[in-house]
Amino acid sequence: QVQVVESGGGLVQAGGSLTLSCAASARTFESAMGWFRQTPGRERKFVASINWSGESTTYADSVKGRFTISRDNAKNTVTLQMNSLKLDDTAVYYCAQRPSFFTETSNRQGDYNYWGQGTQVSVSS
Numbered sequence: 001q002v003q004v005v006e007s008g009g010g011l012v013q014a015g016g017s018l019t020l021s022c023a024a025s026a027r028t029f030e031s032a033m034g035w036f037r038q039t040p041g042r043e044r045k046f047v048a049s050i051n052w053s054g055e056s057t058t059y060a061d062s063v064k065g066r067f068t069i070s071r072d073n074a075k076n077t078v079t080l081q082m083n084s085l086k087l088d089d090t091a092v093y094y095c096a097q098r099p100s101f102f103t104e105t106s107n108r109q110g111d112y113n114y115w116g117q118g119t120q121v122s123v124s125s
Contacts, residue, residue, distance in 0.1 A: 002027055002114045006095045009119030012085055018121060020080040022095030025114065031098040032105050033071060033078040034112060037091035037121075044094065048080060049105035058105045062088070085123045092118040 002025040012018050024033060034049035048069040049058045057069050068081040078095060096112035106112070 001025075002097065004095050004097050004114050004116040006093065006116040006119040009093060009121045011122045011124060014085060014087055014123055014125050016085055016123075017081070017083045018085060020082065020093055020095075020119060020121070022078040022080075022116065024076045024078060024095075024097050029100045030103050031100055032103055033069075033098070034096045034106065035069065035078075035080050036094045036096060036109065037089075038094065038118075039091045044109060046107040046109070047093070049107060050078065051105050052103035056105055058107060060107070082121070085121075087123050087125060090121060090123045092120050094118045 005023045008020040030052045032051045035047040036044045037047050038044040046060050047063055048067055050069045050071050054071045066084045071078045095116040097114040098111055099113045
């Protein structure tokens with residue numbers, strides 16, 4: 001069974017930094033990965049995506065220049081480095097994995113088959 005597990009959430013002050021990690025299932029081969037986030041009562045929104053090789057990334061406009069997604073395929077991990085955090089970044093962050101051999105980035109939830117349970121990020125003033 002494919003599993004995706006996030007870690008690294010927590011409480012941080014505005015302007016600070018936080019790093020989220022995602023451990024992806026080794027049973028899914030050559031797939032793109034993504035991060036999404038959701039606040040209570042609102043739909044889940046795209047944050048960032050990275051292709052299989054790690055050479056191509058896409059970001060939501062709201063996080064461009066502040067967040068960086070990267071991956072280590074040898075360890076089956078994806079990292080989201082979040083800098084200059086704002087109050088609006090408060091959300092539950094979800095890591096997601098596309099099916100095997102879907103190697104390109106995507107900002108659409110429906111393109112991801114496997115999801116983690118989420119990790120809370122809270123930014124305080």
